[in-house]
Amino acid sequence: MTIEKLQKLKLSAIQPDALQTAVKELLADYEETSDKKAFEEIAKENIEKVFSMVERLAPDAIVKEPKPSKKKAPSKTVKKELDKMTSDIKLCRAKIRKFNEEKRKNEPKKPKPMRHTMIKGHFISIANLIPAKLKDNVTVQKEAEKVLLRAHRGIMNAYRMNTVTTEKGVVAIREKFDKMEEKAKK
Helix, strand or coil: CCHHHHHCCCHHHCCCHHHHHHHHHHHHHHHHCCCHHHHHHHCHHHHHHHHHHHHHHCHHHCCCCCCCCCCCCCCCHHHHHHHHHHHHHHHHHHHHHHHHHHHHHHCCCCCCCCHHHHHHHHHHHHHCCCCHHHCCCHHHHHHHHHHHHHHHHHHHHHCCCCHHHHHHHHHHHHHHHHHHHHHHHC
């Protein structure tokens, strides 16, 4: 039994809702984890239990080749089984969190972004705010480029940053506007 079978399920066809949330939580945890194989090993029992419950209670949620499906009425023990599984799923999620925390501790931390790269990124994001109606207008783009370059230079001078870092921002802003102009000309 693999997680791929759970991913192929029609989530909207899974009933009762508690079973549907159990499937969604497993799939969400799988998407969040960075080590997919370790997750499958840790949560193998839970995946099998959840899939067997889906097979019994919502066989139409399983995407297969057309076969006559037998619908079984949910029994009274379903609620008890779901309660047991929720505790198993919570334990599994706790194991996965611990595993991911240990993995993150072993990885080197990312350095903080430099001040000039943050400023450059903000100015480029401002360039993305040109309204859709004016994106094709080259004169508006030229004016916006001039204004942003002047403002970028002014902020860099106010913060007393050297010209090398200032030049990197200027080049990035110009590249962004060059791409926008190419799109406008097409």
